[in-house]
Amino acid sequence: MSSSIQVSIGHVAASxxxxxxxxxxSRWRRAELEQDIAVATxxxxxxxxxxxxxxxLIFEADTIWLVxxxxxxxxxxGAITARARxxxxxxxxxxxxxxxxxxxxxTLGLVVALGIxxxxxxxLVPVGGMVIGNAMTASAVALNRLGDEIGDSRAMIEATLxxxxxxxxxxxPIVRRALRSxxxxxxxxxxxxxxxxxxxxxxxxxxxxxxxxxxVRLQLILLYSLLGSVAISALVATTLSYRNFFTPAQQLxxxx
Amino acid sequence: MAPVLFExxxxxxxxxxxxxxxxxxxxxxxxxxxVVGPSGSGKSTLLRLLNRLADPDSGxxxxxxxxxxxxxxxxxxxxxxxxxxxxxxxGGTVGxxxxxxxxxxxxxPDLDRDLRLAGLDPGFADRDITALSVGEQQRAxxxxxxxxxxxVLLLDEPTSALDETARNAIEATLAELRRELDISMVIVSxxxxxxxxxxxxxxxxxxxxxxxxxxxxxxxx
Numbered sequence: 275m276s277s278s279i280q281v282s283i284g285h286v287a288a289s290x291x292x293x294x295x296x297x298x299x300s301r302w303r304r305a306e307l308e309q310d311i312a313v314a315t316x317x318x319x320x321x322x323x324x325x326x327x328x329x330x331l332i333f334e335a336d337t338i339w340l341v342x343x344x345x346x347x348x349x350x351x352g353a354i355t356a357r358a359r360x361x362x363x364x365x366x367x368x369x370x371x372x373x374x375x376x377x378x379x380x381t382l383g384l385v386v387a388l389g390i391x392x393x394x395x396x397x398l399v400p401v402g403g404m405v406i407g408n409a410m411t412a413s414a415v416a417l418n419r420l421g422d423e424i425g426d427s428r429a430m431i432e433a434t435l436x437x438x439x440x441x442x443x444x445x446x447p448i449v450r451r452a453l454r455s456x457x458x459x460x461x462x463x464x465x466x467x468x469x470x471x472x473x474x475x476x477x478x479x480x481x482x483x484x485x486x487x488x489x490v491r492l493q494l495i496l497l498y499s500l501l502g503s504v505a506i507s508a509l510v511a512t513t514l515s516y517r518n519f520f521t522p523a524q525q526l527x528x529x530x
Numbered sequence: 531m532a533p534v535l536f537e538x539x540x541x542x543x544x545x546x547x548x549x550x551x552x553x554x555x556x557x558x559x560x561x562x563x564x565v566v567g568p569s570g571s572g573k574s575t576l577l578r579l580l581n582r583l584a585d586p587d588s589g590x591x592x593x594x595x596x597x598x599x600x601x602x603x604x605x606x607x608x609x610x611x612x613x614x615x616x617x618x619x620x621g622g623t624v625g626x627x628x629x630x631x632x633x634x635x636x637x638x639p640d641l642d643r644d645l646r647l648a649g650l651d652p653g654f655a656d657r658d659i660t661a662l663s664v665g666e667q668q669r670a671x672x673x674x675x676x677x678x679x680x681x682v683l684l685l686d687e688p689t690s691a692l693d694e695t696a697r698n699a700i701e702a703t704l705a706e707l708r709r710e711l712d713i714s715m716v717i718v719s720x721x722x723x724x725x726x727x728x729x730x731x732x733x734x735x736x737x738x739x740x741x742x743x744x745x746x747x748x749x750x751x
Binding site for chain 2: 429430432433434435436437438439440443447523524525526528
């Protein structure tokens with residue numbers, strides 16, 4: 275998988291022309307996104323450059339501990355980012371830390387145990403980043419939905435509790451819908467992959483000159499791994515979070 | 531006075547910095563009790579304490595002589611069944627709601643009987659809940675509670691969402707229930723006339739305090 279193209283700073287700078295197009299469109303149609311586009315461009319430049327250097331260091335050091343440290347940092351920032359989408363969920367941060375850690379550890383552990391990837395930084399860093407990133411999105415969407423639905427369905431939940439249902443029984447339909455909403459985006463994009471869009475890994479490998487068959491196979495492995503990781507993260511996040519809305523006496527807590 | 535069902539001693543509760551219940555002491559006997567008072571006086575909150583949908587900040591409540599906290603909340607809620615002010619049925623048919631409640635309580639559902647007791651024709655079992663009027667939904671909620679064979683019904687403003695004709699019909703149903711079943715009722719109402727028609731015992735609540743507790747004839751005189 276050696277790179278057959280060389281990407282210079284000049285090439286990157288040239289691609290900024292397309293950013294200028296985006297800013298021009300926003301300005302012309304008064305979408306008021308110029309500032310956001312500028313911030314996004316600068317942030318992506320700084321963040322990706324920094325992570326590029328970090329990955330280079332980790333590859334050179336070739337030690338599993340640095341990989342684990344990098345993944346832990348990703349989990350931490352993932353949980354902080356996802357918490358912003360889950361403001362209505364009590365103690366969401368701890369739950370998200372557990373969900374992302376579980377999803378990352380289980381998915382990476384399985385792909386290594388099954389012999390799909392070697393436990394080396396070259397595989398674990400990029401795959402871990404994708405796994406944790408997708409797990410973060412899935413758990414954020416699921417908890418956002420969970421918080422909204424429990425807030426909107428208080429009367430229904432209490433009416434069900436009044437029948438002697440447990441908190442788990444009363445919240446079950448909401449937890450089910452929240453889990454589904456966390457997973458559905460990836461399920462849908464997996465259905466249409468290759469038809470409507472080419473996923474990033476495959477595009478990257480093709481650009482780097484890889485054999486298309488290898489590119490497709492690696493992409494499939496990643497897609498299937500991501501399906502597992504979003505399912506685990508959304509499941510752990512929703513299962514742990516719904517309990518935080520109830521007291522041990524199966525009462526719905528007052529709004530925070 | 532009939533045997534005591536619930537006894538409240540110095541019960542207080544605040545929410546969001548507001549004192550909702552302020553040192554309420556009262557007895558609720560077997561039979562029909564009305565909790566009356568103006569809107570926002572704490573009546574519905576008081577009702578929610580009786581089946582432990584909420585717990586007081588301080589004070590004590592007993593049910594049949596035992597502290598409420600010693601009862602298993604799930605078992606208590608099947609014995610002391612709350613019918614909320616606004617209907618909140620689970621999606622599906624009336625029958626599926628009744629069967630769900632029976633499953634939770636471990637009772638054998640007799641849909642015809644429970645629908646009839648709630649003033650609904652047995653044919654309602656197959657009706658989708660979205661096809662019901664508010665009054666019919668309220669009756670379906672009542673039937674869903676009755677499926678569990680409770681010994682106490684907590685009714686939160688059972689007719690507030692209904693017109694006069696529907697209100698009279700529900701009141702007739704509740705009176706009929708008392709004649710047919712060995713069941714007690716605690717009815718929250720802002721209407722003293724309704725309290726007089728439906729209850730023997732009355733607790734009057736104002737601004738979170740119990741300002742009257744006694745027979746309907748005494749308190750509503």
